[in-house]
Amino acid sequence: MMNCEELKSMISARVDDELPPEQARRLEEHLAGCEACRRELAEMTALKKELDMIRFNEPTDAELTRYWSGVYNRLERGAGWILFSLGAIVLLCYGGFKLVEEVVRDPDIQWWVKGGVLALVFGTAILFVSLLRERLAVRKVDKYSREIER
Amino acid sequence: MERKVEPRESMDTSEDALIRQCQAGDKDAFGRLVKGCAGRAIGAAYVLLGNRDDAMEASQDAFVRAWRNIRRFDGRSRFYTWYSKVLRNVCISRLRRKRHPTVQMAVEPAGTAEHSDPSILAERNERAERIWQALRQLPLKHREILVMSHFQHMAYKDIAEALGIPIGTVMSRLHNARKALRDLLPKEFANHPAGTR
Numbered sequence: 073m074m075n076c077e078e079l080k081s082m083i084s085a086r087v088d089d090e091l092p093p094e095q096a097r098r099l100e101e102h103l104a105g106c107e108a109c110r111r112e113l114a115e116m117t118a119l120k121k122e123l124d125m126i127r128f129n130e131p132t133d134a135e136l137t138r139y140w141s142g143v144y145n146r147l148e149r150g151a152g153w154i155l156f157s158l159g160a161i162v163l164l165c166y167g168g169f170k171l172v173e174e175v176v177r178d179p180d181i182q183w184w185v186k187g188g189v190l191a192l193v194f195g196t197a198i199l200f201v202s203l204l205r206e207r208l209a210v211r212k213v214d215k216y217s218r219e220i221e222r
Numbered sequence: 223m224e225r226k227v228e229p230r231e232s233m234d235t236s237e238d239a240l241i242r243q244c245q246a247g248d249k250d251a252f253g254r255l256v257k258g259c260a261g262r263a264i265g266a267a268y269v270l271l272g273n274r275d276d277a278m279e280a281s282q283d284a285f286v287r288a289w290r291n292i293r294r295f296d297g298r299s300r301f302y303t304w305y306s307k308v309l310r311n312v313c314i315s316r317l318r319r320k321r322h323p324t325v326q327m328a329v330e331p332a333g334t335a336e337h338s339d340p341s342i343l344a345e346r347n348e349r350a351e352r353i354w355q356a357l358r359q360l361p362l363k364h365r366e367i368l369v370m371s372h373f374q375h376m377a378y379k380d381i382a383e384a385l386g387i388p389i390g391t392v393m394s395r396l397h398n399a400r401k402a403l404r405d406l407l408p409k410e411f412a413n414h415p416a417g418t419r
Contacts, residue, residue: 081394088371090378090393116397119404123372126350128265136257139264142278143256143285144249150286 076102076109083109087116168193237301244292252292256285259302262374263309269369270313272358280316284309303380310366310384317362356406364399371396 082099085091091099103110131139175181175189243251263284267277287308288295295304357365370376370384381396382389 081390081397084397084400085378085393088378088396115404116400119400119407120372122349122353122407123368126353126372128261128373130261131264136260139260139278139282140253140256143282143289144253146282146286147249147289150290 076106079109080112083113083116087120238297241295241297241301252289255301259305266369266374267309267313269357269373270366271316276316280312281309284312299380299383303376303383306370306374307384352407356403359406360399360402364402367395368399
């Protein structure tokens with residue numbers, strides 16, 4: 073005969089009508105001789121009724137249409153942002169390259185200014201790569217970022 | 223007691239057909255899927271986040287993510303089960319960003335929700351408000367499983383799939399969540415359940 077603790081989690085399942093027949097039979101046998109578990113079952117049944125009293129309004133068709141418009145706009149904006157970001161990255165890289173080239177080749181610019189510009193460019197590149205690597209590593213171990221994967 | 227809210231969509235072959243259309247890039251088909259489960263999605267996000275605007279945004283964000291990954295959906299579960307995983311994680315990310323391990327859930331004044339929001343709580347009586355007060359005090363682990371069972375009307379196997387835990391754990395976690403909720407409610411709730419007095 074199983075004790076109360078072992079059977080308690082079955083009480084909620086019985087309330088939800090989710091208990092397999094064999095477990096249901098064992099629980100019923102136990103309930104017949106255990107007042108504490110019968111009380112627990114009554115309380116869980118009452119609580120379920122209370123929770124079921126709380127409900128959500130189903131949106132009207134007009135509200136659903138507005139809601140879907142919001143999702144659709146985000147989908148479109150997402151594609152826009154990707155294109156915008158790609159374009160910005162390409163242009164920034166090209167502009168940065170031309171700037172560095174011009175500064176390095178210009179004989180009128182002091183050597184320490186050239187050094188400063190090069191340090192800035194390489195520092196930015198290192199920071200970017202480091203951040204990117206960190207984000208990728210976090211993505212691999214963070215369960216919350218993998219909601220899509222099964 | 224009979225469920226109060228039935229999902230709008232009929233989750234059978236029509237859903238399979240819609241999914242296939244979505245995977246072929248048909249946004250109108252996705253729109254039909256979204257409209258079919260938006261009510262449940264907003265409601266569930268509201269319970270988790272405690273704020274109506276956040277709930278609208280989070281549920282829409284989750285639909286955008288679902289669309290971007292719709293080709294990975296293999297049809298082994300229902301769309302809503304898969305989507306609920308995305309929604310859960312969008313909500314958790316938002317809570318983490320805000321550094322609110324337990325949310326401050328605003329209980330809407332009676333009668334306002336019907337005018338201002340498509341799918342927030344309809345029933346606004348004192349008992350419901352007390353349950354809300356208790357729900358907001360629960361840890362996220364308990365709140366989310368109650369959301370799935372009571373507000374998203376998910377079966378145990380779907381909850382297990384969404385949370386990545388065995389069905390036995392669903393049983394025990396749900397039982398513990400209900401016990402924790404019961405302990406936060408006044409004694410008369412258990413003695414006089416709704417509709418018995």
